[in-house]
Amino acid sequence: MKRSAWRYLWKSEDIRKKLLITVLLLVIYRLAANIPVPGIQRDVVKTIAEGTGAGASLFSLLDMLSGGTISNFSILAMGVYPYITAQIIIQLLVPIIPAFERRIKDNPREGRTWMEKWTMILTIPMALLSAIGQVNLFNQMVPSHNVLTTPFGFTGESLIPTLTLLVSMVAGTMFGIWLGQLIS
Numbered sequence: 466m467k468r469s470a471w472r473y474l475w476k477s478e479d480i481r482k483k484l485l486i487t488v489l490l491l492v493i494y495r496l497a498a499n500i501p502v503p504g505i506q507r508d509v510v511k512t513i514a515e516g517t518g519a520g521a522s523l524f525s526l527l528d529m530l531s532g533g534t535i536s537n538f539s540i541l542a543m544g545v546y547p548y549i550t551a552q553i554i555i556q557l558l559v560p561i562i563p564a565f566e567r568r569i570k571d572n573p574r575e576g577r578t579w580m581e582k583w584t585m586i587l588t589i590p591m592a593l594l595s596a597i598g599q600v601n602l603f604n605q606m607v608p609s610h611n612v613l614t615t616p617f618g619f620t621g622e623s624l625i626p627t628l629t630l631l632v633s634m635v636a637g638t639m640f641g642i643w644l645g646q647l648i649s
Contacts, residue, residue, distance in 0.1 A: 490644050497640065498534045498541045502633050504615045504626045505538045513606045513613075524606065538603075540637025547595050548642045551587035555580055588642065589635060596634040 475481055501507060513524050514536050528535040534542045559565045559580070569576035600617055607613045614630060616623030 487648050490648050494541070494641065494644050497637070498532065498539050499537055500540050500637075502538050502540055502542065502630055502637075504630045506613060506615075507538065509607055509613050510536065510538050510603070512608065513603060516606070516608075521606075524603070540633050541641050543592060543595050543599065543634060543638045545638065545641050545645060547592035547638055548584065548588045550595075551591045552584045554587060554591075555584050585642075588638070592635040592638040593631060595638075596631050599634075600630065 473480070474484060513521065514528065515521070516524075524535065531542060531544050534544065559569055568579055600614060604613045604617065615626050617627050617630070618624070619627060
């Protein structure tokens with residue numbers, strides 16, 4: 466960028482305000498990326514990350530793609546992937562289901578609002594499924610003498626810790642989506 470372009474960024478009040486808000490929201494996201502999910506044994510996560518073999522390679526790849534949120538097993542460990550998946554599903558359903566296609570063609574603005582609403586609704590079950598899958602995947606990578614989570618399951622004494630873990634991961638995903646929408 467030329468020097469005059471940098472000056473223009475700071476002289477234009479509107480652009481300066483938007484730039485500072487974007488930087489602030491990114492700082493908030495990075496701070497939230499350090500909030501761990503309750504019930505996760507962080508020392509066991511480090512053991513997975515420092516291990517060797519295919520499991521550690523997969524862990525390293527996922528950690529790189531998530532911006533380091535998986536090595537912290539933070540509330541933002543899933544990122545906005547469930548939202549992207551929900552958006553793809555809705556976009557694939559529109560041409561398949563005639564009522565959806567009519568809704569979009571009749572009034573494009575209202576149709577876009579309708580798609581955004583249903584994408585957000587579909588994001589929640591997608592985030593739940595992703596959280597269950599992620600925890601189960603990492604539980605399989607743990608050496609046999611360790612446990613990644615305090616009991617994970619949907620029966621008896623493991624129900625409350627499991628629900629707490631899942632709700633915090635889904636809430637983290639929704640928080641990340643909300644921050645992303647504020648930036649745009």
